[in-house]
Amino acid sequence: MTEERFFRDEQNIAFWEGVARNELRLKKCSVCGVVLAPGATFCSECWSSELTEMKASGYGKVHSFVVYHRAFSENETPPYGxxxxxxxxxxxxxxxxxxxxxxxxxDDVEAVWSVAPTEGPTLSFSVVNEAGWKRED
Amino acid sequence: MTSKRVDKPIAKICGLGFAELSREYLKSQKALACDAIIAAVADAGLQKSDVDGVVINRSDTNPSDDLPLRLFDDLGFRDLTFGNVLASQAACGVQMIQYAAMAVANGMAENVVCVFADTPILPKRRGGDAYAIDLALTNIPGWERQYGLYGAVGAYGFAMRRYMELFGVGAETFGEVALAARQWARRSPLAFQTKPMSMDDYLNSKLIADPLRMFDCAFPVNGAGAVIVSAPEGGGGERNGAAFIWGMGQGHRGYLAYSDYENETDTPARVAGKKAYRMAGISARDIDHAQIYDAFTVTTLLGLEGYGFCERGEGKDFVADGALAPGGRFPVNTGGGQLSGYYLQGMTQVSEGYLQAANRAGDRQIGNNGWSLVTAQGGRMDYHACLVLSPEKVR
Structure with a gap:
């Protein structure tokens, strides 16, 4: 794989601008209310194309996790998760x-934004301690 | 479920041929496919002129031009009445048999050759790298690549971790699957990985995408396999034996990465199995042995659960104590599967399923040879297809 690692496509420029402001923008269906992936263009549940944008809270859970011990490209240095x-x-x-x-x-996790896109991805998540999410609301 | 029970077999598989299987690049996919077709036609005791249908299962690891309909030119076919290239990923190994069976059952063709060929190993590419492609969930090009998530080992590593942690399963359970496959491989002249394997060997094998180890992965080879599908009466197979197809099913889904959709540990193999069992008028309990798609050890476990041999999450107990191995309770992947035999996608399971059901499996032949199941899957466990086979032409 020799393609650029931090590829930013033109079509999703609004999404990447959000990332630059430390925001993860998701899509929400105005008809059935399901929240979809950032790149969704219509709702895969009800097929409506009336989607609105929303900002992710940054809270979530680990769904699964792997640690690569082999590099499939020169961009990565194993081991990495x-x-x-x-x-x-x-x-x-x-x-x-x-x-x-x-x-x-x-595991409960919360978003951690970094400022150095040349060093690595700007968004990662940290595991929150057993007391639960450190939400400030 | 609206499929009806059939009172006679739909079709039969009556010949099998391989091109040379190799860990080196010997020839193109198209040339390999031709070798396998010629061998399969001869094995069925047929002539070139008996073949009136060809279905090609193309691999995604190479460009589509590598295995085109132009194969008909090389083989000098004329006046075929049935032909196509299928490309819904590895489930096609079984799907092409299904379409061929429907064709012969409905008079569209008499003898259909079904062929799979692949060259994951190229002069400048290792086998494993052929499957190292991006996995896009966000639909934002470039997102996943930032994190170094590559292809099949990542997706199946995710499935394995989630399976382990949801159901309290340790590495040894996957080791049981790998060991059983290795024991069977030692009895198969076609298998590549035949060195004895202990649980320690398994546990010490190199981590690739932890928890996924090298011995959790299929063994890629270059090669091709072909089978002949004919109507139950007539066609080939008089000399070398036939396996009769009594049930067929498919199960597909979109990979929906939101809400409560469980992609990793619950698959539409369930849907495919129900359809096929109903068609054959049997249930999972009637199956004596099975060839379960095993590109990774976790897919064997999920396949056993999905096809109803045990409940979801109970694969751990089901495979314990060598249950899948020679002499075990429920023989699975009796040629070593894709893990220790050879990885020709769905054709691995199809070829072994045919050999067993036709009583041609030599030293590894299962004595209790009633109903058997052959499965294949594609995508990230998204596309499933299966066959219910029997050596018997009548019930």
């Missing part, structure tokens, strides 16, 4: 878990 995060709004996204390479299915 990749997680499937179930956002509290519903969609699951691929991301990383900060602070080492151990996580478990069901």
């Amino acid at each position: 990749v997680a499937l995060i179930a956002l509290e709004e519903g969609p699951r996204i691929v991301s990383a878990v900060t602070g080492g390479v151990t996580a478990h299915v069901g």
